[in-house]
Amino acid sequence: MKQKYGIFDMDGTLVDSMGYWRQLSVEYLHNKGVTEISPDILRMLRPMTLAQSTTLFADVFHLPDTPEEILSEMNNMMAVHYGRDVLLKDGIVEYLDALQRRGVALCVASATGRPLMELCLGRLGILDRFAFLLSCEEVGYGKERPDIYNIALSRLGGTPAETVVYEDAPYAIRTAKDAGYRVAAIYDEGVSETRWAEMAALADYRLEHWSQALTMIP
The missing domain is CATH 1.10.150 (DNA polymerase; domain 1)
Structure with missing residues (x-):
């Protein structure tokens, strides 16, 4: 789909x-x-x-x-x-721009608080790519539960089958997948090495670099 x-x-x-x-x-x-x-x-x-x-x-x-x-x-x-200090992942700007050209609606769902998200993404110049930011602190639960994804999707107006959740943590990948979402596992150097096989097995898409997503996700 x-x-x-x-x-x-x-x-x-x-x-x-x-x-x-x-x-x-x-x-x-x-x-x-x-x-x-x-x-x-x-x-x-x-x-x-x-x-x-x-x-x-x-x-x-x-x-x-x-x-x-x-x-x-x-x-x-x-x-x-x-x-x-924090920098963007290589290739992410090109990927976000490609999604917007295709009319894909985007948001951020993070465990990080909204003011810090706004500070980071604003400084890096990509805040305007997203319809809204949603924090686990606002939702009241971490990503061991699907609440943040479900609330985000209710605001976007779609269904899980039409939606790709992008995550770099195995537990969050599992949560989103169990809730019916399509999930892309994102490789994060220094973090994912020991658990990449687990993440890859759980997810629908396995992205070791953002340039792969341009052709991998329909």
Whole structure:
């Protein structure tokens, strides 16, 4: 079926930002004097929104700051990177332009908060390619549930079969696929190496570079 709608993850999909996110929790906790972080805690953090992680930090590490204060500080740390350091994935501008020429309606659905998305995508010059941005923080659930995709699609006005969801995380790929969406697995260097086979098996399309999508997705 011809693609009519596209729901894009941002971090690791549109932009090369996952290295900064991978270090954010450790950087923040180190700044607070927490030097020992168990692998179990790091695994628990992966599917969480930033807001969810702040509650975990406050509870597990008994930090004096409130979750709201922790969230504000971590957002400020990431805002520096989004406003200065983060770059677009190679080939993504050409692909977005090709989709728009075909009349495909686009949006972003990300675990990242809306102000940070606007800062990042605005600085990089692609914010106007998308009809809207939607954050898991607004929805109230991470991508372990399909709520964010379903709400995004209700605003776009299509059906899952007409829609491609673009994701770089195995759990998000699985969530979208189980909810009936067509899914493109996006390779993110430094993140996907150890799980690419799993991602490729789950997804409908496997994109190691954005230039492949121009001919691979109908």
